[in-house]
Amino acid sequence: MSETATATIWDRYRLGVTLGAVALIFLAALESLAVTTVMPVVSAALDGEALFAVAFAGTLATSVIGMVAAGAWSDARGPRGALYAAVTLFLLGLVISGLATNMYVFLIGRLVQGLGTGGQTVALYVVVARLYPAQLHGRVFAAFAAAWVVPSMIGPFLAGAVAEFLHWRWAFLGVAVLTAIAFATVAIRLRGVDLGGGEGGMGRAVWQRLGLASVVAAGAVVVGFSADLDDLRLGWVIAAVAIVVIAVAVRPLLPPGTLRARPGLPSVVLLRGIVAAAFFAGEAYVPNLLMNRFAFTPTWAGISLMLAALAWAGASAVQGRYGDRLGNLRIALIGTALVAAALLAVPLTVLLGWSPLVIVLLWTCAGAGMGLLYPRLTVLTLAYSHERDQGFNSSALSISDSGGSAVFIAVVGLAFASLGGEGGAYVLAFGMCIGLLVVGLIPSGRLGHGAERV
Template sequence: MTDAPAPDVPAVTTAPGKREGVLSPTYLATTLGTVAVIVLVAFETMAVITVMPDVSDDLDGRRLYALGFAAPLASGVIGMVLAGMWSDRVGPGRPLLAALGVFASGLLVAGVAPTMELFVAGRFLQGMGGGASMVVLYVLVGILYPGRLQASLFAAYAAAWVLPSFFGPLLAAWVADAFGWRWVFIGTVALVAAVTAVLARRALAVPRSEGAPMHTSLRPLWWALLAAAAVMGVRLLDVEVASLACAAVVLFALSKLLPAGALRLGRGLPSVISTRGLLAGSFFTAQAYVVLMFEEQWGMDATTAGFVLAAVGVVWWLGSSLQAKNSEKAHALVMTAGTALLAVAFVAMTAVIALDANVWLAAAVFVVAAGAMGLAYPRTTVAMLALSTDADRGSNSAAINAADSMGAALSIAVAGLIMGVAESADVEPFFPLYAFAAALAVLSLLAARRTA
């Protein structure tokens, strides 16, 4: 038996005939608080890219430069699994506050770190707290918001990435120049504390969902630890055979973290999870190398490439807004449309690269791919929640985030291997790299067609 919700906590459904929105008085504080969490995580993601060269130079840590990015990506999966299991047992309140606390602790450790090793430890904590907070937010949305509002809320989450994409690097650069790179991390701690204060009372008032948790074993945590270690090995090992062995370990560990049948595209929830992982792998691999490609193949300057990336953020948001207008229609149809558009875009990109066509044509195709992601990517979360029960909402939220994070990390690492092999063979590397991204997009389309 669970306690009844506090009077100011919205129920899962609204009163008959009443069509409230995510910004109505019932949901306003929770909506703003959860969106603020997304903004903070997004800002830190964009800001770190800007200040990492300064951090590396100041701490004499060039040897651990890559680990500064790999550590939070790997630890995020551990946080996701822990948060999902904990949320299923006690509700989202305490896990959310703990996740934000760990995230803030990581910021503080990174900000005051006297050595690169300690800085990486802080980044590890940031990743764990950030990954955990994303899972708990999904659980919170599943409990507090009716299904008709969930797509709109996830579109708002996508929009929350737009401003940090525009201003995060510029603001981080200004803070680093004016006060030093450490204040990019330390200054964010106060913002995390403010957001935690806004969410604390409402989050703690949300009870655990009815029904006993389906997952009581600690084995998912051990598999998450193995997957995290292996994906870092893929990113950091220089020997191709060892890297591929680590990639195989990642896939094996993922098979234990995801719903049964996810890796073989089983119908329903398993394919929803796989669609998310393949989408992340395809698009984020392409995004990781797109600026480098623009500069090396066509000579585009970094500032112009930055404007292209800004357009990517806006078009992604527009795609998310479009799918939100179809919030009560077939999830499989929306995901299929988005993945099909992504596959067409990346097949076109490989053709543009092969023909060495105009750079603006390549940029336009990539912006179209961002719109495809806006359509399909947030809808995978809505579909996952629709296929979950009170007993497994947290675990499924952890699974879709694990597929997302590991799908992107593993694909980017494999793309790095492709780049290295192509360059050692004196072959233009961008064509096989984007062909790989296109192949992942086609697989995401196959998975989306099996989500019904």
Template sequence: MTALEPSDAVVAAETADRADDEGVLGRSYRALSVGIVSVVLLIAFEATAVGTAMPVAARELDGVSLYAFAFSGYFTTSLFGMVLAGQWSDRKGPLGALTTGIGSFAAGLVVAGTAQSMWVFILGRAVQGFGGGLVIVSLYVVVGRAYPERLRPAIMAAFAAGWVVPSIVGPLASGAVTEHLGWRWVFLGIPVLVLLPVALALPQIRRRAGGPVQGGADAGFDRRRIRLAFGISLGAGLLQYAAQDLRWLSLIPGLLGAALLVPAVLGLLPHGTYRAVRGLPSVVLLRGVAAGALVSAESFVPLMLVTQRGLSPTLAGFSLAAGGVTWALGSWVQARPGAQPYRERLMTLGMVLVAGAIAAAPSVLVPAVPVWVVAVAWSFGCFGMGLVIASASVLMLRLSAPEEAGANSAALQISDALSNVVLLAATGAAFSALGGGSMTGAAGSGSHPAAFAAVFLPMAGVALVGAWVTTRLHGPGDRTAS
């Protein structure tokens, strides 16, 4: 090297300076951003498409009686994957967890797509769930390590935007593939598409976010947390099973599930989460409250429109399609530089919009109310969710020390997923107890209107609790350990 040539340190410093001035699609971040958002896009497409293919798959595999387990199997193993990914990412870096997660997700798709029996199909879904749990947490850690704080709102908005096209196109594409090629290709077509985003993202992740945190120990896994992860997965599975079978005997697995679930949750989430302690615990709690309220209510919207207003399943599904666009719009708004000083106020507004949307939905039980009211209300509610969910992720990373980003990302996802299962179990039980009736029917038949009111009104109340939690997102001890 001559005296006129810059040193490696100078080149690295100049590169860092240029990167600091770039956006998420600037030269320094483009390959990484496109790669990880593409992974989110494919997971989103699978999540939105599978619901269309699942009834056909269950019927052909003679497994309609096991239908619910194809969903709960995915959920319970994803919880375990989330905790494992947090441990793995904090101690070894996110690269190993991400590659294993993508491989497991693809392998599960292949197992499900080639299954000749329902139990093998459920096994494939369980492998998928494990991989999905690994992927989502490790991606959050990648964001925390590879992007400066000023770019994190933008990449979180890009994650939300990755759900827009799948939420609109996914069900239609899945229906066309199922009808013309067979349901198996809904599962078998996606693994091949994973190769390109992986090829783009992995070299950048290795360079920017590989290995343990600088100055941290490359330690082994915390066996206690792994045991708690197993407990939370098994407990959630038992609780879901009990909620699906409203008999006295179901109290046994329900109580056993709760006995496993409660100590595991208390051990895996930040101390004080369910007391809404200021700072990180309230951020984690808000994520669960927001997601659980909307998802639990949204699950019953198509059923309500089909059984009470006589819409076809396709039209009922379209009533929620615009929500994907407005969710992305809300995420984009929270990412604007001018919105940063008002982040908490925007999150409060978001939860109020979510509560209003859920409360407005059952108005269509009155025949004089046009059905498009649901579509409009849900668009506003999903805009609110875009403000809340992306902002919660940004705040979680801001309040986490580098060596805690994995565990806290896992806690955020656990709160989301666990709230879904608990509130879905509660609303499902209330719906059945108040005359929920059949899952299909003509207008005015099937499920009793009061059963739908028992779902939507309590969930609107849960969303209002979330609005209160948004007032407790900052305070003493912002860097709360998980």
């Protein structure tokens, strides 16, 4: 029997890489979820409430640059260098944020961290493609999926407990230490392993994509920092100009017709960006509201995110089993309605004086809605893709997801700052998220079918 036939992801040849890679994915996911819980504490400690949104938007924005750069580097020279550079940036960003003495230094760390996060994921996927035989790919990615699910269940609660009983800095520095250990495991096992890759460079098209991704990221950061201006009217003008620049720069990175909701793949990619933006912008302010207005501790505020994550996982399983039976339009409408119901619960609780437990419980609906929508839109993207454009379409889906979220979170942060962060600011912020979901009804009706039923 051949060595390939008996290979597993846990054999001696691959055990160290598997464990280290899963750990890196786990820690990146843990950090992504943890920061949502601890950011109200961080922004208060560093006197940076006006820049609250940039901590999320900036990381998402620079992750797009990391994705494009790591993919091009991996294709040209193999994934080893791309992975090492990405993990180094992720570590550096964690340390800068964890040791920051003011909000500006903290945000620099978050921007660097985003570069590493985006590049690390892409490079690890290429390592899997080069190191593991094809029959093991499904098992590796299943392990990666589990590495995302587990942090979603424990990350918010754990981060809240760390911030409450230790210090918020350990939510960053602790992950940095664990990431260094996981990376050492991977690096040791990859020494001397042939991961392929030629000696070529990045072509003109790649440099153009990288430049456009950088413009999108810079624009999102500019929108976020406009909330820190003394004259917020000027901030809105700067933000509007930046959004126009982003719209122009992002068009070549997406399927033609995406911004016009053309039926088929363009609407799939557009809907992904819309639902991601609405959900993550709302999620950024749920712990903030619970802590600042309802005196929740960080630990208890994290529970609301944990319940949503559990609902996300459960709904994903439902979609996987019954997705074809439900159909794309029905899934889009049900998922959007669930997210909208959760978003609507927040301003109603603020305005009508309901118990904050309403927010905690109904935010699980948002998680369920995302669990239905996210995997279905991924399936549809692949169904519409041919071998020649799978990479571009998958990249477009990620850019729409991360880029759309980054820009909208920054805009919501500017609106929040314009109202001084009072009760009305929360109503406006979540109202904007609901309004965006209403716009999402347009591409929802134009998803069509690729080859997912073939």
